[in-house]
Amino acid sequence: MPCSLLVVQRVASVSASKWSILLDTVKSSLEISNLFTSGRRLKTPYLTFIVGKQEDGNEVGIRQHGRHGRVAFIAGKKLGNAVWRNAAKRRMRAICRDLGGPWPGYDVIFLAKQSLPDATYSKVLKACEKTIQSSFLSEEV
RNA sequence: CGAGUGGGCCAGACGGUCGCGCGCGUCCUUGUGGCGCGUGAGGAAAGUCCGGGCUCCCAAGGGCAAGAUGCCAGCUAACAGCUGGGCGGGGCGACCCGACGGAUAGUGCCACAGAAAAGAAAACUCCCCUGUCGAUGCUUGCAUCGCAGGAGAAAAGCUGAAACGGUGCGGUAAGAGCGCACCAGUGCGUCGGCAACGGCGUAGCUUGGUAAACCCCAUCUGGAGCAAACGCAAAUAGGAACGCGAUACGGCCGCCCUUCCGUGCGUUCGGGUUGCGCGCUGGAGAUGCGCGGUGACGUGCAUUCGAGAUAAAUGGCCGUCCAACGACAGAACCCGGCUUAUCGGCUCACUCGCCUC
């Protein structure tokens, strides 16, 4: 998938008490396509998570940014117009915050599906919580 | 009351709570920070279809090509926009629609059908006349048909989208603007109007369509575009300024020409890309009042500052209200337009029909 079709959102990094962080973007299209090919996919009706463990081989990334996790939000251009994409990215940022992310040691891509902005927020949150709980957090941590 | 026409305005509101971009202030544990305050998308922000501003291409001029516009006058920074007027078409009407210059400047095209598709030129059918011609009929010198010859022909000729003005009367052997009346068009004259154009008079003057075919005429247009352009920082090649200068080549982003500039030598100074900054929002700005103008618009005064992100900021939840859970949809250098998408609501002016007074 070409880089121009993706929308990756920068987020803030963790600081003392609050959630907020700073995120470097997984800006390079190389890293994104690596995640797309090698990451684990967790599907919900509204969006798809693509989870990849941060490799030790990625020395530069760790040296520069430390070991805290990274996130990316992607709303495909073919799925809707600008209003749809902005709404989808807001939704996904809110979901990430409510779920407690980003998760140390992992790169997570939030990939929006068509129905994301149309559903009510509570439904989406519930579905995502369920998926996340039953998957990598409970297994790996 | 019903049906309709044109213009303007709004684009859910209020409160609570969590959250986002930018600016300012303040605090400290100085940073990818906390707190507080302020501010924060549209009528189309869209399509990128036109027109400008702004920036660079060293600069200036001329010619050709290419493109755009196209009733007239005005408005404007400019326009393919807007306003007013004219003409044509539609509607009972309010009103709406129109790429609406030139076809005697020239060239091309007009399939099929048709005698003919553009100098109405020739040929054909038909019409008319003539006959030591032929046939038929009888009212016995005429009628009809055929044949031959001849004059005229702008009447008629199934066609076709379109046939060389139309209708009527006269005229004639038969006919024809051949003559006349009315209608349509054209030329000329005159009057009104800045003009487009319109009114009147006059001349038988009667020239097919197509220019969103080539073209002619008039007016306009250099090219590229904020990923333009400029500045700062670290590593590797071109470079920039000044002085001297013949040919050749290159530059002036369609082509050609002229002036001009560069490539050569010497001296001096420092640099393509990535990141950040700048451009970046105070402007043909907005609101109100007044004045000029039929109007678009112009102008004076007062008040006011209303986004500037850089993967890109406006939402989630709760409560109340609206008959309605609320359409199309998100700034990316900035403006003026056009076009397209759009749930509904409010309001002003006007038209037609019906009823009542």
Next chain:
RNA sequence: GUCCCUAUAGUCUAUCGGUUAGGACGCGGCCCUUUCAAGGCUGAGAGACGGGUUCGACUCCCGUUAGGGGCA
């Protein structure tokens, strides 16, 4: 963001404004063969959408829609 280009059968592709839009591959049916392939005969199938100019539009003009490309 900005500047451009294209659209014809399932696919690839022709066309000067004038018959029923031509061709190749593919598809259906029949023949041939014991059967399949090859071959022969035959058939179906298209102008992105909406307006306009013209007697007449795939072609000319305007507007939408959908694809594709260039830029640092």
